[in-house]
Amino acid sequence: MRTGAQYLESLRDGRRVYVGGELIDDVTTHPKTAGYAKAIAEYYDLHHEPEHQDVLTFVDDDGERKSMHWFLPRSKEDIVKRRAFHEFWFRHFKGGIFTRPPAGMHVVMYAQVDDPQPWEDSARPADGRKIPFAQNIRDQWQRVTTEDIALSPMFVDVQFDRGRDDALAETPMLSVVEQNDDGIVVRGWKAIGTSIAFVNELLIGNLWRPGQTVDQTVYALVPVTAPGVSLVCRESNATPEADPYDHPLSTIGDELDGMAYFDDVFIPWERVQHIGNPDHAKWYPQRQFDWVHVETQIRHTVHAELIVGLALLLTSALGTNNSPVVQAQLADIVRFRETCKAFVIAAEDTGFVTAGGLYKPNNIYVDLGRAHYLEKIHDIVNQLIEFCGRGVVMAPTRADFDDPYIGPKLEEALRGSAISARDRVSIFRQISERYLTQWGARHEMFEKFNGTPLYLVRLLTMQRTEYQVDGPLTDLARQVLGFGDTAELAARAADAEQRSHYASVKYQPEYAREQDVRDGYFKEPTPA
Secondary structure, three states, X not given: OOOHHHHHHXXXXXXXXXXXXXXXXXXXXXXXXXXXXXXXXXXXXXXXXXHHHHHHEEEOOOOOEEEHHHOOXXXXXXXXXXXXXXXXXXXXXXXXXOOOOHHHOHHHHHHHHHOXXXXXXXXXXXXXXXXXXXXXXXXXXXXXXHHOOOEEEEOEOOOOOOOOOOOHHHOOEOEEEEEOOOEEEEEEEEEEEEOXXXXXEEEEOOOOOOOOOOOOOEEEEEEOOOOOEEEEEOOOOOOOOOOOOOOOOOOOOOOOEEEEEEEEEEEEHHHEEEEOOHHHHHHOOHHHHHHHHHHHHHHHHHHHHHHHHHHHHHHHHHOOOOOHHHHHHHHHHHHHHHHHHHHHHHHHHOOEEOOOOOEEOOHHHHHHHHHHHXXXXXXXXHHHHHHHHHHHOOOOOHHHHHOOOHHHHHHHHHOEOOEOHHHHHHHHHXXXXXXXXXXXXXXXXXXXXXXXXXXXXXXXXHHOOOOOOOOHXXXXXXXXXOOOOOHHHHHHHHHHHHHOOOOOHHHOOHHHHOOOOOOOOOOOOOOO
């Protein structure tokens, strides 16, 4: 396992990183980036603390101790262990303010390692080349786990004209411009990745869109130092020079989001995982992000717990906690947290074993839980802010409290119910920075568009389960209504699905079905 010092040293490699228009010489020391680099260094160091080993590490089959971010779960008990691992980090990072530590990114390779053969069987290299993509994936996994490499997935492509199916081919998104005996050359943009300035390698890929071309379909591991790679990150919201009392979150750092430009970047074949088949991109890679979204669900639950705690402390400090109206509003926030937790437990308890032997939480409950969070979180946060009243707007700084003249007067004016003025104001400041600043707004936007936005989470429910007119969930309704054969309805539905550009559960290949929960949700098609 890496130490924090080894991690920081790995970032001093000459990478080309722009942050808010400035070319950063060293991300470990520059004020815009040093805070987050230090936070992730601490992430690695905590793995070496004896008191955390049972939660943060495991011993592999070769007797080597590794971080749980490489742990492949084989049972429900293993999944519960992984939940404890993720909960540790989201609690450590103050309720999930850092959404993409290594624990949340390495899992994107789980589906590939679980079942690598489809990545080879469905690949379409030029000139009929025979490339052992499945073995590439196995070898890559062995390398990144042994060396404890920090990865970040970049699957999202640049925005384009959604009104034309052929518009995607015209975008400057990453494309293969050359294939030869040694590897491929790629050119173009990947649209967004989180904390890409702080990792060693980018896992590039695609989340399929209508009109995606053969040349645009490529999956590979690329070092951020590869010649021709430039990382363009958004402006940093970190405030490293501020007082942590005044800015309790942004003083820690900013994980940054960014784009990556590939200027005729050469990728050796041994780093390539798949190439050339848009249909594969349609069916399979979304299953990679199932594992990311398991971790997302856990983060949502921890965040919901934080909101409950802030609401209880705040209303107690204000003396409003015994009001029947406030009690009812607090109950809504508590129910939100418990519902988020219930979806996590349901996903674990109704999980299944994949073809490759991994125990995978039920993707239906993962997606339904994510949708619940996204649908409710705005109202829950708004209720928390309403509890604050004007206090969240007018919160004195530490310097105000420390002033010999005005400080004592503020202490007297702002003391709460059995709580000091400073502690009461610290609650307001935590809520303000988390939910009412640019730093906090970025966090909210990340959750809205993390992997898949809400509309797509809903769409995946219909694309990956047999919620169809002739599926198992209409059996009871057909019995109650006295309907008989639904063959005609099913035939019409099937015709519409076959003509659609989008994925449908009925027509996905078997290897993709093996990554989806099936019991009670999927019915084998009737042979023709």
